Amino acid sequence: MQKTNTNSALISIDWPIPQVLAFSTTRQTPDNIHSSTPPFNDFNIALHVDDDPEQVADNRKVVAQFLPAHCAIQWLDQVHGGRVEVIKTVSPIPPHADAAITREKGVALAIMTADCLPILIADKQGKEVAAIHAGWRPLSQYIITNTLAQMKASPDSLSVWLGPCISKASFEVGKDVKDIFVNQNKALEQAFSDKASGKYLADLQAIAKHQLIEAGVNDIKCDTSCTLLEPQRFFSYRRDRQTGRMVSIICIR
Template sequence: MPDHASAGVTFRVRRVTTTRAGGVSKPPFATFNLGDHVGDDPAAVAANRHRLATAIGLPDGIVWMNQVHSADVAVVDDAGETVDSTDGLVTTTPRLALAVVTADCVPVLMADARAGVIAAVHAGRVGAQRGIVARALETMADLGARARDISVLLGPAISGPNYEVPAEMAAEVERSLPGSRTTTSRGTPGLDLRAGIAAQLRTLGVTAIDVDPRCTFEDPNLFSHRRDAPTGRLASLLWLEPGR
C-alpha cells in the first residue's frame, strides 16, 4: 500500500472532461482538439494542451498516452514523456493528472480516494474486449486500492442508439463484455460499451459507478469520429488533491 495511504492522508478526487470549445485548432479540428495523432497542427495541439493544464492549475502535471486499443497499463509517477503504446495509466502521486483522449470511445476514470490510487483508461471496442478495464483495476489493487472503495466515471462516448455494428461483431463483443449488445434507434444491431463496462465493473466488486449521459455522436459540442472524421479529440482527466 502507498506510504501516504498508510499515513492516514485523505484525498479529494478531481475529474474534468473537455468539449470542442475554447481552443485554437482550425477546422476540421475546431477548436479545442487535444489529440496529437489526428493530423492537426502540432503547434495548435500543444497550445490547447497548455491551455488545459493552466486552466486546471497543473501547468506541468498532465500525463498523456499514445493510445493503441490495447490492454496495457502503465504506472506513472511524473509528467515526463508521453507514455507510448498503452491505454491505461495508474498513479499514486497527488496532483498528477492522468489524461485519456477520445472521440467516441469510453474514457474510464477510476479512483480510490482512501488508498490514494487513481486510473485513467481508454476503452474502445477492442480494448474493452481485451480487458483493459479489469487490467487497470488489478494494477490499482497492486498499489493498495480496494474495489469497494473505488468510484468510477464513464465519460462521454457514443451511445447504443447510435453505435451500429454488424451482428457478428455485436455478438462477439457480448461474449467477452456481457451487457454491451443492444439495438440502435434504427432497429439494427448495436453496442453500448458503457453498459458493458458498467456490468463488468459490478462483477469485479465496484458499485460506485457514474455515467456521463452525453453521446458524442449526438452532441455537436463534442468530437465524434463516427460523425465527423477527420476530427479532434476530447480529453478526460482525473487527479488527486490532498485533503484538508
C-alpha cells in the first residue's frame, strides 16, 4: 500500500482507491527546501513546539504542494482526547479534536505525530476519508470507535493505514495504562508485555488493530517503522522531548 519517496521525505501511500490521495512526511526535508534549525532539524510542520513560526509556515506550504491544486489542509488542535470533527469546509482555526472526517473534495485532513500512531481511513468508493491521532490516551477514550460511528460508510467497506509510531519494543508504560485497556477489553492484554518493576511494553498498533477488527474493519495495512529507533527518519518526543512533528494527510481527489 505504500512506497517511500526517492529523497525519503515522503511516505507515499498507494491506496487501492484511485479517488484517494494519502501520504506521510518523515523528518527529512524534501530536496532543495530550507529546513528548520536545531532541535527541530529538518522538516518540522508543528507550530506548537517553539520552532520559528515562519519556517513552519514555509514547511506547511511545501506539504500543500504535494496535494491537488484545489485542496486545502485542515489542521487540528490535538488534545489527546476522544473528540471527532466532521469537516465540511477548511477553517483557519484548528478544531480541538484528535480525529477528523470529511466527504468533501478539496479538504485534506492532517494528523501530526512524533511517536503517537497516525491512522488514515478511506471508504472503498472514495467518497469519505478520516484521519486519527491515536496516542494511548485517544485510544483509551475510544477515538477509533467514535470516528467509525460518525462515518457514513460501514466498517467492512473501509481501508485503513496504520502509520509509523513508537513500537512495542520502545514504548514503556505503567500498570495504570495497561489496566485502562485491559479493563475495557480483556483481550487487549495481549498488546502488553511485562518488563520490570511494574512497567510494561505497549503495542499501539496492536491495540488499534484489535479495536478496528472488533468494530468490523478487515482491510488494515501497517507501516511497522519505529519512530524512536529511527532518529534519521523520524521525530520522537519520547526520545528527544523537544522535537518536531511529522504529518499524515488524506484527501479525496
